[in-house]
Amino acid sequence: MASSLSLERVSVISPDGDSILRDVTLRVDSGESVAIIGRSGAGKTTLLRLFNGLARPSSGEVAIDGAKIDGDLAVRRRRIGTILQAPALFPHRTVFENLATVPRLLEWPEERTRAAAGELLDQLSMPFERFAHRFPRSLSGGEQQRVAIARSVIGGPPLLLCDEPFSALDPLVRRELQDAFIAIRDRGDATLIFVTHDLGEALRVSRRIVLIDDGAIVCDQPRREFLGSNVPLVRRFIEAARLPESAS
Amino acid sequence: MTGEIVYATAQHVVIVVIAVTVAAATGIPIGVACVRHPRSGKIALRLIDILQTIPSLALFGLLIPLPLIGGIGIRTAIVALILYSLLPIVRNTVTGIAGVDRLITEAATVLGMTERQRLLTVELPLAFPSIVAGLRIATVIAIGVATIGAAVGGGGLGTLIFRGVAMVDTKRILAGALPAAGLAILADFVFETLERAVARRFGGT
Numbered sequence: 001m002a003s004s005l006s007l008e009r010v011s012v013i014s015p016d017g018d019s020i021l022r023d024v025t026l027r028v029d030s031g032e033s034v035a036i037i038g039r040s041g042a043g044k045t046t047l048l049r050l051f052n053g054l055a056r057p058s059s060g061e062v063a064i065d066g067a068k069i070d071g072d073l074a075v076r077r078r079r080i081g082t083i084l085q086a087p088a089l090f091p092h093r094t095v096f097e098n099l100a101t102v103p104r105l106l107e108w109p110e111e112r113t114r115a116a117a118g119e120l121l122d123q124l125s126m127p128f129e130r131f132a133h134r135f136p137r138s139l140s141g142g143e144q145q146r147v148a149i150a151r152s153v154i155g156g157p158p159l160l161l162c163d164e165p166f167s168a169l170d171p172l173v174r175r176e177l178q179d180a181f182i183a184i185r186d187r188g189d190a191t192l193i194f195v196t197h198d199l200g201e202a203l204r205v206s207r208r209i210v211l212i213d214d215g216a217i218v219c220d221q222p223r224r225e226f227l228g229s230n231v232p233l234v235r236r237f238i239e240a241a242r243l244p245e246s247a248s
Numbered sequence: 249m250t251g252e253i254v255y256a257t258a259q260h261v262v263i264v265v266i267a268v269t270v271a272a273a274t275g276i277p278i279g280v281a282c283v284r285h286p287r288s289g290k291i292a293l294r295l296i297d298i299l300q301t302i303p304s305l306a307l308f309g310l311l312i313p314l315p316l317i318g319g320i321g322i323r324t325a326i327v328a329l330i331l332y333s334l335l336p337i338v339r340n341t342v343t344g345i346a347g348v349d350r351l352i353t354e355a356a357t358v359l360g361m362t363e364r365q366r367l368l369t370v371e372l373p374l375a376f377p378s379i380v381a382g383l384r385i386a387t388v389i390a391i392g393v394a395t396i397g398a399a400v401g402g403g404g405l406g407t408l409i410f411r412g413v414a415m416v417d418t419k420r421i422l423a424g425a426l427p428a429a430g431l432a433i434l435a436d437f438v439f440e441t442l443e444r445a446v447a448r449r450f451g452g453t
Contacts, residue, residue, distance in 0.1 A: 052358055078360030088355035092373050092450045101359050151359070 002031040002191040003064050003159040005051060010060035012046055012215075020046045022215040023060070033185065033192040035202030037237065038212040044195045047212065048161050051193065052080050064159065078105050081157040081190070083165040087144035089136035095121075095147050096132040102155040113154075120150040123187075124180050142173035146180065153184055160185065162194045166201065178204055199241040203227075211237065249423060252408065257427045260404035263322065263397070264390045264431075267329030271386060275334045276379065279341025280367065293338065300335040304393045307331065308400045325394065325402025332393050333386035340382025344375025377447040384439030391432045395424070405431075 005028040012021040021043045028034050036044045049055035050062045053073040062069050069076070089098050096117055103113040118128040124146040136144055145165065153160065165181070166174045182205060185192055194205050202209055202223075209226040211219040211234055219231045227238060278296075282289030302310070307328050312318045317327045348371050356366040372379075398406025408424030411417075 054354070054358065074357075074360050074362045074365075076360075077358055080358070080360075082358035084351060084355060084358070086351050088349070088351040090352065090355070090370060101361075105360050105365075148355075 001158060002189045004028060004030045004066070005159070005191065005193070006061075006063045006066075007047070007050065007057075008061040008063070010050065010057045010062060012043075012050070012055060013058040020215055021050075021057075024212075024215075024217055026210065026217065026220070028191060028193065031189065031191055032208060033194065033206040034208045034210055035206035036193060036195045036210050036212060037197060037199060037202045038218075040197065042212050043215040044197075044212060045163055048163055048193055048195050051159070051161055052077055052082050078102055078155060079157050079159070081152040081155070081160045083149055083152045083160070083162040085164045085167060087136070087141075087148035089144055089147055089151070091136050094133050094135055095126075095139070096128075098136070098147055098151050099154055101151060106155055116154050117150070120154055120184075121147075123183060124150060142169055142177065145169060145177060149177075149181060149184065153190075156190075158190055160190050160192045160194075162192070164196050167196070167198075174201075181205065199237050249420075253423050253427060256403070256405045256408055256424065257431070260391070260394055260406075260428065260431065263326055263329065263394050263402065263404055264387065267326050267390050267394075268333050268383065268387050270326075271330045271333035271337055271390075272383060274330075275337030275382075275386075276341050278334070279338045279379075280345065280372075282338065282342050283345045289342070293342065296335045296338055299331050304328065304332070304396050305399060308397065308402075312400060320401040322397075322401070322403050324400050325397030325404075328397065329390045329393055333390050336385035336389070337379070337382045340378045340385075341375060344378030344382075345371050347378065348374045373450055376450050377443060380439065380443045380446050384436065384443060387435045387439060388432050391428065391435060395428050 005026075007024050007026040010021055010024045011019065014020050024047065026047075036047055038044050046055045050057060051064065051069070053069055053076070089095075090101070096114075099117040099120070100113050103116065108116075117132065121128045121131055126143060126146060131139075131143075131147075136147070139147065145168075149165065162181075166177050169177065178201060185205070192206060194202065196202050196205075199209075206223070208220070208222050210217055211226075211231070213233055219226065219229050219234050221229060226234065229235075278292065282292055299307075308324060311324045311328055312320065318324055345367075352374070353366060353371065356370045361369070394402065394404050395406035395409060398404055398410050405424040405428040409421050409428070410424075412420030412422075412424060
């Protein structure tokens with residue numbers, strides 16, 4: 001069962017006293033896919049990090065499946081697939097050992113881990129026999145990010161948190177990975193929160209768009225309604241994403 | 249005299265191995281603790297740093313009057329060597345762990361590792377090349393300081409050198425000095441090789 005999430009009047013203040021999120025309320029139903037977009041520094045990443053406990057609310061409540069986030073965060077995180085901006089693979093471990101991180105924490109039998117890793121790598125067009133025993137340094141950037149995605153989703157988490165996972169890749173690899181990611185997203189039953197500054201990407205991977213600016217939600221709509229919104233910042237995002245018509 | 253040289257060399261090696269082993273067994277955990285508790289870690293590092301600045305012969309002199317660890321003999325020499333070996337090991341453990349890419353430790357955290365699992369399976373392995381470099385410095389220093397240890401009855405190759413000086417016997421001096429220099433060079437070479445192998449395995453770049 002995919003997770004449901006809620007932020008109830010959450011504010012986050014940085015140690016320096018800056019207000020990062022201001023009185024944010026957001027509810028995400030089980031199985032929804034939501035993109036969080038906004039300019040750099042708008043508070044997108046902080047909002048995402050509230051759900052895996054890397055950021056703490058200064059006030060308000062954060063809940064997953066109706067329960068406030070507390071207790072053993074490490075154990076909880078094994079059931080959350082977080083995909084970071086950079087692959088951040090463990091350089092001293094092979095591709096397979098990287099993929100086996102969460103299964104080993106969950107104490108899966110080795111055969112099950114192998115089967116899951118093989119299936120995922122195949123799905124990401126990285127044949128198991130060719131890649132499993134290689135070290136991250138011998139992979140291209142795109143391949144590394146594929147392995148990172150697989151490493152985050154191998155345990156079948158009911159919640160996926162993605163923090164601009166494709167922003168460092170060239171446009172073609174990026175497109176390819178978006179497709180692979182969508183296939184993986186649709187494979188399991190998971191709720192998705194996807195942070196990006198790219199509206200096109202947001203529209204591809206999610207059905208609901210939340211625009212935040214200066215720590216507050218400016219617009220929160222299903223993608224079709226979002227595109228028709230009259231909120232000025234939404235119009236600016238749409239304008240910026242449009243290709244020039246006379247570009248021939 | 250050959251027998252004497254072999255005996256002194258063996259004694260020298262044993263003293264250094266004991267000292268560096270004890271220093272590693274305490275220094276690596278101290279280094280880890282320094283990273284975990286930065287504020288008290290800074291103070292601990294400073295203290296160890298001060299120890300290192302005490303001239304070796306003076307340190308021997310300071311240790312001799314102490315009960316239990318002091319006195320004339322091998323024990324005092326080993327304690328002094330441990331104290332000297334501590335700094336490079338602690339410092340390199342700290343820089344090694346602190347030097348692990350923040351994104352990699354973050355990945356370990358979000359995947360659900362506990363702090364202990366992260367330390368043992370990610371941070372320490374990635375800090376390993378730096379720790380080995382620390383052991384290399386510690387060992388080479390210990391080999392050098394151990395020769396001075398003979399002045400307080402510490403045994404080892406220094407005994408031959410000091411005796412040679414007293415007897416104005418160049419041959420005897422060299423019988424201590426050459427193996428001591430050789431040991432240091434050999435240890436440096438062995439650790440350098442190890443360091444390279446470890447960096448290849450754990451460096452990741």
